[in-house]
Amino acid sequence: MPIAKKLSVFFNKSFFNDYRTIYWLWIAISVFMGIFNSMTGRLHNNYKIYKYVFLNILEQFPLYQPRPEFFDDINHYGPVFGIIMAPFALMPDLLGGTLWLVMLAMVLYYAVKELPINSWQHMAIFWICTNSLIIAQTNVQFNTVTAALIILSFTNIRKEKDIWAAFMIMLGTFVKLYGIVGFAFFFFSKHKPKLLLWSAIWGIVFFVLPMFISSPEFIVDQYKGWFNELVIKNQGNGSALQQNVSFLGILHKSTGNFDFSNIPILLGALLLFALPYLRIREYRQNWFQLLTLASVLIFTVLFSTGSEPNSYIIALAGVAIWFVMQKRPYTTWNLFLIIFGITVSSFAPSDLFPDYLYRHFIQPYALQALPCTIIWLTIIYEMLFRKSDNYLTDLQK
Structure with missing residues (x-):
């Protein structure tokens, strides 16, 4: 039996196709990580940093x-x-840290379920x-929610909920800048002026919101500091x-040259990214x-x-x-790419990947980015030259 068919049979079992499986698995992972970090006295440094964004705003500490x-x-x-962290920072670390991780996982779970595709x-x-x-x-990384905000900006534009799309874009931007890539879906909006107007409104809201627990002068100074x-x-x-x-890291680290500018590379990447928009x-x-959503998510990293x-x-x-x-049966190239991507871009930093290969080859040269590149x-290429009959089109509307 071909490997693609074996995988299909395996994952078609009801356990693997039940939303409840993932829902409770992701919660269990999050709860375990939260309790383990707290009980071993190793509350992750990232959570401490997050917590003190809120506490420092209250104290007006830079x-x-x-x-x-x-x-x-x-x-x-x-x-x-700091506003996002407020309810978690006020809790005991065991409870706050655990609920924070659960929240991260559930936001991504919700975002993926919102995608207009089949179960x-x-x-x-x-x-x-x-x-x-x-x-x-x-x-304890916020990247999980970063991915979710990008996806939700896309799904809300598709649903013509441009107010909420603007909310997701600007929240992601004011938290970690990455959210700005949500404007890549601007051309899919049926209400472009509304999207721009509400982006400006939400931008003002998120700019001034921390001032309600601090002072305007302090917060303006912090934006400059940021x-x-x-x-x-x-x-x-x-x-x-x-x-x-990243791809930039591959170029710098594999050549050992850290002096050349990234600007020409970024301009070339932006040109490539923008070319499919010619297919109006x-x-x-x-x-x-x-x-386009897939391209945006990968490009961001x-x-x-x-x-x-x-x-x-x-x-x-x-x-x-x-x-x-992709339509089935999957091509050999597509199967190679997904296996290569999962193995190197996902599993390489984990204990499930040979440590020697990771420490001596993958990590020093940023090769975790190679499959995604x-x-x-x-x-x-597919967006430039392929047509709809190459893809699954029987999707949720």
């Missing part, structure tokens, strides 16, 4: 200065993130993303082992919109110097969306 007595490293999130496609995306979710939850911190962080990401795990007649096609191994929950969501849109280029 958000982008070290507080080594409470946490290592420096905060890189916008002031409005078996939802389930395939869930399973493909599960290992990356475990890695993100282990490190900008400066992101510039400094970007400059330091290039050669860092755990940073720049395809804008209303489900397959074209979903491949591939061309950011801030990408970490944990960031690949965002890219894997894009890889999964691309894969479930090839898949992204494949998506761009």
Whole structure:
């Protein structure tokens, strides 16, 4: 029996196709990680940083200065993130940390279920993303919600809920900047002026919201500090082992040259990304919109110097969306790409991958980004030259 058919039979069993399986599995993963970190006295440093975004706003302590007595490293999130953290920061760490992880997982679960595809496609995306979710939850990463906000900006535009689409885009932008990529779906909106107007309104809301628990002068200063911190962080990401795990990182780390500018590469990538928009007649096609979403999710990770191994929950969501849109029987090339992508981009940083290969080959040269790079280029090619009959079109409306 061909491997594709074996996999199909295996995952067609009711246990693997039941939403409740993923729902409770993702909650169980989150609860386990939260309790384990707290009970072993190893409350993750990231959670401490998140918690103190809120507490520092209350104290009017600069958000982008070290507080080594409470946490290592420096905060890189916008002031409005403190409002999101408020209910969790006020709880005991065991409860707050655990519920925080559950919230991260459930937001992504909800976002994927909102995609206009069939249930078996939802389930395939869930399973493909599960290992990356475990890695993100282990490190208490907000990237899970970043992926969800990008997806929700897409689904709300499709549903003509442009007010909520603008909310998702601007929330993601004011928390971690990545949300700005949600404007890539602008051309799919039937209410473009409304989307722009509400983006401006939500932008103002998120800008001033932290002022209600602090002071306007302090928050304005923190926005200036946030900008400066992101510039400094970007400059330091290039050669860092755990940073720049991206296509940019592959180029820098494999050549050992960290001096050349990323700007020409980014301009070339943006040009490639934008080329499919020339196919204006395809804008209303489900397959074209979903491949655009896949492209956006992967692009966000591939061309950011801030990408970490944990960031690949965002890219894997894009890889999964691309894969479930392919018609069966899957081509050898598509099967190779999905296996290559899951193995290297998802499993490489985990204990399920040979440590020697990861430490000596994958990590030093940012090769975790390689499968996603090839898949992204494949998506761009498909969006430029293929037609709807190459993809599953019997989807939810």
